[in-house]
Every structure is written in structure tokens, then in C-alpha cells.
Amino acid sequence: MKEKVNDRTDQHGGSLENRCRFALEIVEAIVNKIGADRVGTRLSPFADYMESGDSNPRALGLYMAESLNKYDIAYCHIVEPRMETIGVEVECPESLVPLRKAFKCTFLVAGGYDRGDGNNTLLEDRADLVVYGRLFLANLDLPNQFDLDAPLNKYKRETFYISNHLVGYTDYPFLETTKDH
Ligand SMILES: Cc1cc2nc3c(=O)[nH]c(=O)nc-3n(C[C@H](O)[C@H](O)[C@H](O)COP(=O)(O)O)c2cc1C
Known part of the structure; x- marks a missing residue:
């Protein structure tokens, strides 16, 4: 999905739609096989481990969240953009809230949560579930x-x-x- 590792020139490379196509095809195939209620996804659009970065992770995450709506899957789990050690506040300009709003079913978040932070996220409706x-x-x-x-x-x-x-x-x-x- 990320442009820094996808160098394909066919329908699975190049544009954002093309780069996300394979992941969505997999979701569709699994949904057809075992049913949408047994399928969930986990995405880390903001991570760039192993040089797997993208110049516009926000657009990538949004596109995936919107595209996944079509399949009515059990959940979409997204890893937070912030890179922080628990207990240490780090300013991060990015937020998962736009993705939370874009995705219509159960939305999970993970990444640097502690007890209070997780509770606040649920209270403020920034996720349905917090993953530790x-x-x-x-x-x-x-x-x-x-x-x-x-x-x-x-x-x-x-x-x-x-x-x-x-x-x-x-x-x-x-x-x-x-x-x-
Ligand atoms: C030992 C270990 C193994 C992990 N393995 C995976 C993995 O296979 N796939 C994945 O998406 N995340 C993996 N993660 C990341 C966690 O799922 C989680 O996103 C990350 O630890 C951030 O959440 P936390 O701050 O609550 O730990 C791993 C984390 C740890 C510490």
C-alpha cells in the first residue's frame, strides 16, 4: 500500500487506488469465504518501519477506511501515528479521528495507550475499543x-x-x- 515499498507498474502499483487494491481484494476474498462478521483489518498507515513509509499516510488511511466500509467487516484496527513511550507526552499533529469518522463499523485503536488515556478515548468516542x-x-x-x-x-x-x-x-x-x- 505504501509508495516507498510499492514499485509495481501494473494495476497494483502507482496511484493510491492501485496500491490499496491488493489489500481490498484480499478482504473481499476472505469476506466471501468466511463472512464479513469474522473479518477484521489492522492497518498502520503512519508507520514507516523497514522503510515502508508513505508521503501521505493520512490519505492512505482515509482511503482504506472509506473503502473498507463496503465490506461491512467486524472491525478496522488502526495503529496510532504517535510514536511515544507510555507516560511520556509527545506532540503529534496527526490524529485518527478523521479515520474514525470515515469508518462506519467498529473502530479499534492501539499505540502508546495507558489506562487513563484509553478511558478518555472511549469517553470522547474516538474509538469503540482500545487495544493494548x-x-x-x-x-x-x-x-x-x-x-x-x-x-x-x-x-x-x-x-x-x-x-x-x-x-x-x-x-x-x-x-x-x-x-x-
Ligand atoms: C513483542 C511485540 C510483538 C509485536 N508483534 C506485532 C505483529 O506481529 N504485528 C503487528 O501489527 N503489531 C505487532 N506489535 C505491535 C503491537 O501490536 C502494538 O501495535 C504496539 O505494541 C503498540 O501498542 P502498545 O503501545 O499498547 O504496545 C508487536 C509489539 C510487540 C511489543
């Missing part, structure tokens, strides 16, 4: 902990993306254990 990544990884009973407004385990960045399945994903203490320490 790193906090959930380090707090396997995160909903419980949010309910109680309990102190959270800090995630360990050094154990992200490692192949040892015993370390970094399942060895964070649960709330009960945390309390004992």
Missing part, C-alpha cells in the same frame, strides 16, 4: 488490573521478539503474585 500491546504482554491480567487501578508490571523491551518461548511472554507475575512482593 506492551502493557498486556507484561500484565497477563490487564483488564483485572485496570479494574482495580493496580500498579502494573513494567515490560522488558530486551525480551521482545526473542525466540525463547519461556522468557518474556509468560513469566511476568500475575496481580496476586505482584501483591506478595
Whole structure:
């Protein structure tokens, strides 16, 4: 979808419509196969990891949100444009609100949310659901902990993306254990 990695010259490259065509074709094919209520998408229009950037991510996100309306899928999940560490305020001129307004079904957001921020987003109707990544990884009973407004385990960045399945994903203490320490 992003112009910096799409160098095709056929109907799947070039214009915004062409670059998004493949993703929409996939959505359509899966919807036809298993039903729209079992299909969701996750998009990171603002991310430029692995040089996968676009000069106009806002237009890309909007085009995808509007185009996905046609399929009536279960949800559209978009990653926030802000690149921030939880708890640290970083000014970001971009917002997902235009995409939220453009997409007619369930809208999910993720990226740098903590408990209060997530609650505010729901209260202000900026999303239907807030998704947590790193906090959930380090707090396997995160909903419980949010309910109680309990102190959270800090995630360990050094154990992200490692192949040892015993370390970094399942060895964070649960709330009960945390309390004992
Ligand atoms: C260890 C780890 C693995 C991840 N793997 C993926 C992935 O495979 N696909 C994806 O879209 N995002 C992936 N993410 C990003 C998260 O889904 C989420 O968007 C990101 O962590 C921002 O949310 P957070 O601030 O709540 O952590 C991963 C994040 C972490 C920490």
C-alpha cells in the first residue's frame, strides 16, 4: 500500500487506488469465504518501519477506511501515528479521528495507550475499543488490573521478539503474585 515499498507498474502499483487494491481484494476474498462478521483489518498507515513509509499516510488511511466500509467487516484496527513511550507526552499533529469518522463499523485503536488515556478515548468516542500491546504482554491480567487501578508490571523491551518461548511472554507475575512482593 505504501509508495516507498510499492514499485509495481501494473494495476497494483502507482496511484493510491492501485496500491490499496491488493489489500481490498484480499478482504473481499476472505469476506466471501468466511463472512464479513469474522473479518477484521489492522492497518498502520503512519508507520514507516523497514522503510515502508508513505508521503501521505493520512490519505492512505482515509482511503482504506472509506473503502473498507463496503465490506461491512467486524472491525478496522488502526495503529496510532504517535510514536511515544507510555507516560511520556509527545506532540503529534496527526490524529485518527478523521479515520474514525470515515469508518462506519467498529473502530479499534492501539499505540502508546495507558489506562487513563484509553478511558478518555472511549469517553470522547474516538474509538469503540482500545487495544493494548506492551502493557498486556507484561500484565497477563490487564483488564483485572485496570479494574482495580493496580500498579502494573513494567515490560522488558530486551525480551521482545526473542525466540525463547519461556522468557518474556509468560513469566511476568500475575496481580496476586505482584501483591506478595
Ligand atoms: C513483542 C511485540 C510483538 C509485536 N508483534 C506485532 C505483529 O506481529 N504485528 C503487528 O501489527 N503489531 C505487532 N506489535 C505491535 C503491537 O501490536 C502494538 O501495535 C504496539 O505494541 C503498540 O501498542 P502498545 O503501545 O499498547 O504496545 C508487536 C509489539 C510487540 C511489543
